[in-house]
Amino acid sequence: MTAMIKAEGVRKSFGQLEVLRGIDLQVAPGEVCCLLGPSGSGKSTFLRCVNHLESVSAGRLWVDGQLVGYRQRGDKLHELRESEIAQRRRDIGMVFQRFNLFPHLTAVGNIMEAPVHVLGESRAEARQRALALLERVGLADKADAYPAMLSGGQQQRVAIARALAMRPKLMLFDEPTSALDPELVGEVLDVMRDLAAEGMTMMVVTHEMGFAREVADTVVFMDGGVVVEAGTPAQVLGDPQHERTRAFLAKVL
């Protein structure tokens, strides 16, 4: 079976600063993979490489068997066109730390935007699906609310619905609860938990250890731009082998 995400020696530099220093990992379809690690460890950068919001500097990265951002002809790599990159991103949903909802559109408008203008769905069909998605994240009554009228937790749930509207085969979450007030974290994690239970392939950058332990199939601990250790939650969180993992867990647990 083709891995949903496969990374081989992925490196990423911003000028002189090397943020990723050779990442190898695999995520199988239907798997939930949590990336943990101190800030600056490169986990968000890696996530952003997966849908080519950042381009990798070295190594290879595949999503669903397709090379990210490039096409290989012989031993030469060719950059993909903007339209080809956009085409591949349709299948990858992304949820941001700061929600990034479109403030000039209502909740339902945010969710309909891409299905209508990227997939060419009719407005009626897109609206119907958008309302169903809002229902699914528990916000059926907020369809016509603008983002500024919603709480952080509600905005993030709309953002998840917006990503799901593209029927992605992979969902990326970049610290989805880090910008939320503590009492709003639960409602977002509940939606993510349901999503995982339905078999969605997910890669989640998070500081929520409880969520990682309970929902993740694989936990990857990163530090200094490398994978320090990876395994089941029981292995990595319960019986960490590396000193750096133990030191990190001691601080956050």
Next chain:
Amino acid sequence: MTTDPHPPIKAVPVRHYGRWLAAAAVALLAYQVFAALLSSPNLEPATIGDYLFKDFVLEGVQTTLLLTVIAMVLGTAGGILLAVMRLSANPVLRFCAAAFVWFFRGTPLLVQIVFFGFLGALLPRLTITVPFTDIAVFDQPTNAVMVGIVPAVLALSLNEMAYAAEIVRGGIMSVDSGQTEAAHALGMKPGLTMRRIVLPQAMRVIAPPMGNEVITMLKSTALVSVIAGRDLMTAVQTVYAQNYKVIPLLAVAAIWYLALVSVLSVLQWFVERRFGRGQRAAGGGMFR
């Protein structure tokens, strides 16, 4: 019956003598200015009334409005194009847009207007040929093209493009980069992202200064009177050059400009409210 231990406060208010003094001084000054103006025998209020709705004045108003509308439509469209060019990854487009803005902001509008009025002296014929061939797609004497309001429209539009470009560019840059990322992550291409996500949000920042541009443009059209641009100013100038009723006719023009600007100011308020959609909710706070 018990009395309330804390009845509402009834205090003697502070007397603001300074305010009274300032108000009196300003009112007196205003009275003196208006009294002096109205005492002039050359104001001729009756003449103002006679000319206010004369045909040549109304035609001038019509041309002024036409110039404003055409110059603003072309100027805004060109301004958006220039702004996108300046923000593009293509260095040639960036440089050309910057050079255009530099030139048209760096020379006075009056100079540009006169220049387009005398374009025929610089280029006797306007010719467009297919590149690297002698096949002419368009070939006319300049003075046959630059007739009526054409030179005025050209000068005003090109000048407006330069200013609009800077306003639009500022608006586009004010939109959070997370918006572009979110749109890209949904599979939206750069053009679609600009049109559907960035520009609508940039409009909130662009609308107020563009409203001011419309008002400035309406008044700037008066400058085209130096090349007989057929506008309101040209109309009153032509008549007072013959009958020497300079002051009443200038007053007629001023009344029309004031009235039009007042109407535009009201429109501006509605437009700004329209583009502020989704931003005023949650206690007037900004998004996030």
